[in-house]
Structures are given as C-alpha cells and as structure tokens.
Amino acid sequence: MTSNTLSFQSRLPRGHADYCDPSIEALFKRHGLSDFETLWNASARDVDVPNHERGGVSTVSLLELEGEDGNTRRFFLKRQTNHLARSLQRPLGEPTFSREWRAIRHYHALGIPTVKAVWYGERKNTISHQSSPASGWRAILVTAALENRTDLDHWHTRWETLDDNLRSQIIMASAQLTRRIHANGMMHGCLFPKHLFLNDPSNAPSNPMNAVIIDLEKTRRFILERHERLRDLSVLWRRLTQWRESDWRAFLAAYCDCSPSDAQVDRWLERLDKRASRR
Template sequence: MSDFIASNDQALLERHGLGSFEDLWGLQLDAVDEPNTARGGWSSVFRLELEGKGFYLKRQSNYLTHTLHRPFGEPTFGREFRNIRRYHELGIPSLDAVYYGQRRIPGQWQALLMTRALDGWTDLDSLLQQWPKLSDKQHWAIVVACGQLARTLHRAGQVHGCFYPKHIFLRERSDTWQAQLIDLEKTRPVVFGQRDKIKDLEPLLRRAGAWSESDVRVMLATYLQKSQESPVVERWLSRLLRRRTHKESR
C-alpha cells in the first residue's frame, strides 16, 4: 500500500516539514495516554496542532491483526484506514484520515495513521454523564441522531463492531444534532442480517444507562423508520433486551 495524504492537508504538512512517513514517525510528541503493548508490539496516540487545527497521530510497531485475507498479519491501522475510506465512499459519517503509511524494516513493521481531531464534537459517553442536566429537547435530538447514524451504517451494509457511546461523537447544530463514528478497526460487512444488527446495537443500549425506555424507543423508531408504538419496534426492543440480559448474566 502506498502512502496516503489528504490533498486538503498536504500543503499544511509540508509547510511544517511533516510531508513524509519519516518526518511524522520521528516527530517528538507527548502521548495522550499510556501505550498499548498487546499483540507483541506497541501502539500509541499523540495530539498535535498545526496553524490552529488539531490532529491525532497514531504510531505503532509490530502491532498486528490477523484475518482470513491477511493470515500473516498487518498493522491494525491499515485495517482502520481502509474502513475510514470505505465509510466515506458509503456515506457513513466518520472521522477523516489525513495521512496513512506503513514500513517493513528488519524486525519491525511500522505504521502510522493521522486523523483530524473532532474539536467541537463531544462523545456520547460524556453527554450521558451530563444527561440529567440536558433538556428533554436535547435528549430527543441526541437519541434521534444516534438512531439516524445507526440506520445509515446498517443500510450501507456495515456493522461497526464497537458501537459504544465513547465511539459516537456528536455536535449540536440549531435544533438538531449531528453524529459520526470513530474507531473503525472492527468494522465488517453485515453477513447475518438482523442478527448482526442486533448484536451491533446492543452494546450501545447496555452502556447508555442514562437512557430511559422512552429514549430507547425513540432511537429504535428512528432507526427502523417506524412509530414508537409499532410492533416492529416492540420486537426489536424485545430482542435487544434479551441479548442485554444474556450479556449481563455472563
């Protein structure tokens, strides 16, 4: 895979001497959290600002994932980058890739992925912690935005694989909210229809403990494009609750 650089950001990176893999790999930055050292390698995330614009730079070495298509492994960022591109092609709202590159050197497989920071957006997990302070109107608009995002995702034939509140980012625009997804590493096509979709949605409902049953019904009604009293919504809610009970009892 050749290096990718977003055309809108190429000049900005080059002005700061960051137009190549080697430049970005060698840039001295403070990590935003502790490096992940699983999979026999390491992976770390850094933040940088260039001319008032925020970015996240993720670097990893020998941090591989193995699939049927790549049984010998590949950097996990490679899969995430392809999924970012796929989401954009399918019209699924998600983060933007700025740069992707990977290198094989003796004893080491390096990869880096740079994305635009979602400044001005808030993850759903943080909004849920503020839920009692938000108005009913905001509750409704946020839940609707999540339902619309899930509908767009599944109608495009994709499941996220980690559809958690911390991976859904939202921002308020007038009387509505916009939503998009991050952390696309585990995305895959829908294979088993409704079963896959139920499995994808259930973690969101399990972790959105601040949502009332009414909130969940609004989300499902939006997702299914049905009224809240529809038998279809009732069936989906019943299946989601059964799966939630099963997961919580394990």
C-alpha cells in the same frame, strides 16, 4: 513513541504507497513533517494510554500545527508497531491501522459521516535480530480532529440535566447514524458511546444535531445481519444506562423508521433485554 537506535531496513509493502491529503501537504511540510520517518519521530502529546494488545503497541497523540494564517489545526497522530490483525487474505497479519484506513475510505464512499484521514503509511522493517521490537510492521494514521463535537459518553453523563428537546436531538442523531451504517451492510463492531461524536447545537442553533462515527478498526460487512445488528445495538444498550425505556423506544423508532409503539420496537427491546440477561 521514540525511534529505535538499532540499524534496520525499512521498506514499503508491495502495492502500498504513502497517502497525503492535498489539503494538508503544505502545512505538514511547513513543520518538517514530509515523510514517514519525520512523522514517526514527531513530538506530540499522548492522549490515551498505549494499547499493548495483539502483541504490539499502538499509541494516539495530539498534533497541533500552526498554519500560515496563524490558526492552529489539530490532528490525531496514531502510530503502531506490530499491532496486527490477521485474516484469510492476510494470514501473516497486517497493521490494524491498514484496516482502519481502508474502512474510513469505504465509509466516505458510502456517504457515512466519519473522521477524515489525512495521512497514511506503513513499513515492513527487517533487521538481523528478528526478536527485536524494531522488526516487523510499523504504521502511521493521521486523522483530522473533530472540532466542536462531543462524544455520546459526555452527553450521557449529563443526561438527567438535559432538557427534553436536547435529549430528543441526541437520540435521533445517534439512531440515524447507526441506521445508516447498518443500512449500508456494515457492522461497526465496537459501537461504544465514546465513538459517536455529536455537534453541540448551542454553538450553531441553525444547524441540526448530527453524528459522526470514529474507530473503524473492527468494522466489516454483515455476515449474519440480524445477529450483527443486535451485537452493535447491545453495546449501546449496556452502556447507556441512564436512558429510560421511552428513550430507547425513540431511538429504535428512528433506527427502524417507525412509530415508538410499533411491534418492531417491541421485538428489538425484547432481543436487547434477552441478550443483556445472558451476560
């Protein structure tokens, strides 16, 4: 993302201040990344196509920084311009990263495993020509890379080649994390397999497989709990096409904390199948 050459004034919204995690402050300063503008103009490799939804643009880049010890730390540098979400509280809109930033902090407070946000800042820009892309909102969110973890999509593409024990671990870890999110009264809102990251037990056999959730932009508290639980689960149902009924029974048993033959599992299978048939 390049800087705009037009002249504009940039100000912090009222009540907001830039956040920098103390653990990365020295590292970022070492590389000259000490404030909003230096991060905004930092050179980093894009890892996804720019998102042009919501009337703005949002990009994700990989930022690799070498520490004094010679080790490289990896971060995802996320920058957006006028990529806004509107709500009753913010009818004129706010950066979607602002929502994600608050959600990450909330998930950590609830003890739900998610990414670590190490830097956040936002600016409201004003210039003489309001139609210019330089006007409006800019936001930066930096998260620490999830090292030694692979998303559920990756495991799913290899599903038939995995042994029963590994498949069982993947199902259990995914179900337990989903259960934990919902048990805390939250709907993820975008529960794609690519947003569930699991550790590879072959790298550390003594550590059980567990899952971490990412992309919390659309997460929110339940309003109609059963309906919203079903919405989240149906996203996985539609995409995990290689899972057999026995896999889903194992997942839903862990999700409901019951036996795979329990009536609760039967009811969830019926709801998921019925919802999928309507699409």
